[in-house]
Amino acid sequence: MKPLSRGSTESTQPTVHRPPAIDRPQGLVSESQGGPLPRALQQVPYLASHLRLDRWTLVSFSLPLLLYLFTLPPTVYNLDSAELTTAAATGGLMRATGYPLYLTVGYLWSHLPIGDVGYRLNLFSAVTGALTLALAAQILRRLRVGGWAIFGALGLLATGTYFWGLSLIAEVYTLHTALMAGLILALLFWGEAPSPRRLGLVGLLTGLGLAHHAAFVLLLPGLAWYLLVVAPRAVFAPRALLLASAGLLLGLSFYLYLPLRYAAGPAFNYAGTYDAALVFHPVDLRTPAGIWWVVTGRSFAGQMFAYQGAELWGETWNFVGHLSQAFFTAGVGPGILGLFLLARRDWRKAGMLGLMFAASAAFYIDYRVIDKATMFLPAYLVWALWAGYGFQQLLAWMRQVSPGRAGSWSVSLLRGVMVAAVLLAVAWNWRLVDLSGDWSARARGESILRNAQADALVFGWWDTVPILQYLQLVEGQRPDVQAINRFLISPANMERAIQAQLPDRPVYVDSAPVDMLGTIAARPAGPVYRLSLNSSSTGFPGQEAKTEPPEDRR
Amino acid sequence: MKYVPRILIALSVLLSGMALIPFVGLPEEPFNWQQFAGVYTDPALSINHPAGAPGSFFTVTGYNFPPDETFDVLVNGVKIGEVTSDPAGGFTFLIDTTGADPGTYDVNVDGTMVRFQVIIDAPVQPQEGEGTVFALPAGIDLHFIYLPLISR
Numbered sequence: 001m002k003p004l005s006r007g008s009t010e011s012t013q014p015t016v017h018r019p020p021a022i023d024r025p026q027g028l029v030s031e032s033q034g035g036p037l038p039r040a041l042q043q044v045p046y047l048a049s050h051l052r053l054d055r056w057t058l059v060s061f062s063l064p065l066l067l068y069l070f071t072l073p074p075t076v077y078n079l080d081s082a083e084l085t086t087a088a089a090t091g092g093l094m095r096a097t098g099y100p101l102y103l104t105v106g107y108l109w110s111h112l113p114i115g116d117v118g119y120r121l122n123l124f125s126a127v128t129g130a131l132t133l134a135l136a137a138q139i140l141r142r143l144r145v146g147g148w149a150i151f152g153a154l155g156l157l158a159t160g161t162y163f164w165g166l167s168l169i170a171e172v173y174t175l176h177t178a179l180m181a182g183l184i185l186a187l188l189f190w191g192e193a194p195s196p197r198r199l200g201l202v203g204l205l206t207g208l209g210l211a212h213h214a215a216f217v218l219l220l221p222g223l224a225w226y227l228l229v230v231a232p233r234a235v236f237a238p239r240a241l242l243l244a245s246a247g248l249l250l251g252l253s254f255y256l257y258l259p260l261r262y263a264a265g266p267a268f269n270y271a272g273t274y275d276a277a278l279v280f281h282p283v284d285l286r287t288p289a290g291i292w293w294v295v296t297g298r299s300f301a302g303q304m305f306a307y308q309g310a311e312l313w314g315e316t317w318n319f320v321g322h323l324s325q326a327f328f329t330a331g332v333g334p335g336i337l338g339l340f341l342l343a344r345r346d347w348r349k350a351g352m353l354g355l356m357f358a359a360s361a362a363f364y365i366d367y368r369v370i371d372k373a374t375m376f377l378p379a380y381l382v383w384a385l386w387a388g389y390g391f392q393q394l395l396a397w398m399r400q401v402s403p404g405r406a407g408s409w410s411v412s413l414l415r416g417v418m419v420a421a422v423l424l425a426v427a428w429n430w431r432l433v434d435l436s437g438d439w440s441a442r443a444r445g446e447s448i449l450r451n452a453q454a455d456a457l458v459f460g461w462w463d464t465v466p467i468l469q470y471l472q473l474v475e476g477q478r479p480d481v482q483a484i485n486r487f488l489i490s491p492a493n494m495e496r497a498i499q500a501q502l503p504d505r506p507v508y509v510d511s512a513p514v515d516m517l518g519t520i521a522a523r524p525a526g527p528v529y530r531l532s533l534n535s536s537s538t539g540f541p542g543q544e545a546k547t548e549p550p551e552d553r554r
Numbered sequence: 555m556k557y558v559p560r561i562l563i564a565l566s567v568l569l570s571g572m573a574l575i576p577f578v579g580l581p582e583e584p585f586n587w588q589q590f591a592g593v594y595t596d597p598a599l600s601i602n603h604p605a606g607a608p609g610s611f612f613t614v615t616g617y618n619f620p621p622d623e624t625f626d627v628l629v630n631g632v633k634i635g636e637v638t639s640d641p642a643g644g645f646t647f648l649i650d651t652t653g654a655d656p657g658t659y660d661v662n663v664d665g666t667m668v669r670f671q672v673i674i675d676a677p678v679q680p681q682e683g684e685g686t687v688f689a690l691p692a693g694i695d696l697h698f699i700y701l702p703l704i705s706r
Contacts, residue, residue, distance in 0.1 A: 077587065078591075161585050162585075164585075324574045324578045325580065328581075329575055330571055331571065332570065333567040333569065333571050334568060394568070397564065398557070398564060401556060401560055410561045413561065414564055414565075417565065417568050417569075428581070431584075432583070432584050435586070447641075461595070463588075463590070463591040511595035511617065511618040511643065512644070514595075517600060524640050524641075525642075526641065527621070527641045529642055529644070
């Protein structure tokens with residue numbers, strides 16, 4: 001039995017100065033051939049002329065997009081989605097890490113004449129998710145991976161619950177992965193012919209990525225590795241440095257959004273805190289210190305590097321579980337195979353991808369938040385590339401030993417298994433991620449606003465307040481209600497504010513403030529509680545307590 | 555037939571991830587915002603009186619529970635009924651101690667507890683508020699025996 005061969009498609013020549021493989025495909029004709037796009041598209045200068053926009057790339061974009069369009073929520077979604085949508089549509093300011101690129105592009109996108117604003121921003125995630133997959137297809141083509149293997153690997157990524165789910169709601173992750181895929185592609189493009197202009201493109205995408213999400217910094221070790229092992233002299237050539245710096249600064253210039261919008265005093269601002277008198281104290285984003293506070297995520301510093309010892313191992317095992325589920329388990333084996341074979345055959349590219357994967361996975365494994373399974377998307381993207389490479393090598397290996405009818409049959413069998421895995425993932429995961437009939441966030445927000453009396457004050461967490469602010473600031477509903485996210489006010493200040501405000505205005509809270517139930521009463525009012533001063537003593541275990549009948553609910 | 559081993563190896567690689575299923579499972583949780591709702595607040599129970607004579611009614615109120623879910627109501631580990639939370643995650647039920655033995659009772663709903671005592675000399679607490687009334691069965695009271703602590 002022969003070991004897995006190097007295959008007939010992979011060159012062992014050094015990466016530097018190799019002619020663009022994709023322009024002259026060799027071997028694997030049946031796996032990689034695709035019809036070219038119309039000539040007009042291929043005439044797009046520079047970058048587009050170097051991309052082979054074949055049918056597999058188009059399939060990688062259009063099929064997932066179609067899937068996402070079928071399952072997209074019809075209106076604004078909840079939690080971070082409502083926050084992002086409101087901030088983008090109103091030119092507002094977000095919590096750390098600021099997301100200036102998303103807010104700028106999202107503001108423009110929110111003016112599309114389709115659906116409501118919430119739907120438009122959900123659609124933005126779908127498009128950037130599909131764009132990620134198209135760019136990943138281009139990366140795989142440059143690794144000489146054929147169409148069926150691309151379909152198998154990216155199909156599993158696209159239909160995994162995490163990638164699929166995050167492509168349906170307004171979120172930052174699919175734009176992040178699109179920029180990441182663009183950066184990897186630009187690096188490979190530069191590696192084929194390290195020119196200053198191509199390094200400028202790398203710089204631009206790095207700047208854009210950093211202007212989108214500070215976690216893009218986790219990709220920098222892989223980037224630096226690739227630049228330094230492929231052509232270090234080309235990196236430090238004066239013209240290359242100049243163009244790279246210019247591109248980087250151009251991308252980073254989106255950070256100007258923060259001071260500019262701060263100066264405008266936006267109605268939606270999550271960069272700051274409330275005091276007990278409900279006065280908002282924004283972080284001064286006109287100062288470098290203020291911008292640094294936002295960009296570095298200081299408000300989340302306590303969650304970073306939070307695990308040690310056995311707990312850390314537990315989180316690592318959880319990541320293995322997330323990774324397995326992200327690829328419906330079928331991408332695990334080919335991913336491992338692709339990782340090892342790529343490391344054997346092209347250690348430069350393997351090192352780049354390995355460092356990007358390791359940094360992204362390690363940081364979030366050690367990050368103490370409840371929704372971190374969604375934050376591994378960059379690691380999943382790298383894994384999909386390895387899986388595609390592994391799929392391709394398996395197909396090539398089958399064809400190599402059995403060139404006749406049997407070989408054709410066995411290759412078809414493997415292709416069939418890949419396609420079946422993707423279809424099975426679609427069927428299994430559809431019911432878990434389908435949000436096409438989900439109006440729950442809007443219904444919750446409108447129910448709260450309907451129940452709220454005039455000039456009410458509402459305290460709530462992420463599932464309550466951002467959706468209210470969307471309805472208020474984007475759609476103009478109930479401007480008399482003041483909604484404050486409990487993330488922006490300390491528990492002590494909130495308690496003092498409740499005590500101070502209760503005599504003068506209706507106060508609602510999304511969960512009963514347990515520590516206050518000795519002095520106030522809480523009764524359900526729709527999805528929240530209405531608070532009132534309690535003349536008699538109330539309490540909790542061991543104390544007297546008072547309960548009131550529910551308020552009328554509509 | 556030379557290709558058969560290769561097919562088997564290739565299929566093994568393709569399907570090897572399935573070996574993880576017994577340990578990590580397949581995706582089962584719906585991908586929605588509700589799974590992250592209410593994570594910042596702990597559920598809590600309150601009771602209107604800490605103690606009462608046999609025949610008293612105790613009103614138990616739940617706060618911050620997962621909305622629209624049904625929970626078992628346990629008293630000293632014995633299920634006495636079920637309660638369903640409202641959209642705000644709250645509920646109210648009453649416990650009728652007629653026929654119950656004097657003693658200490660721990661009410662447990664979804665892991666959250668509140669305690670009351672039935673004491674013969676305590677006042678009889680009348681029924682307050684509305685909600686499902688659960689009768690407290692006899693013979694489930696807790697008796698605490700305090701052992702002496704001897705230290706040198």
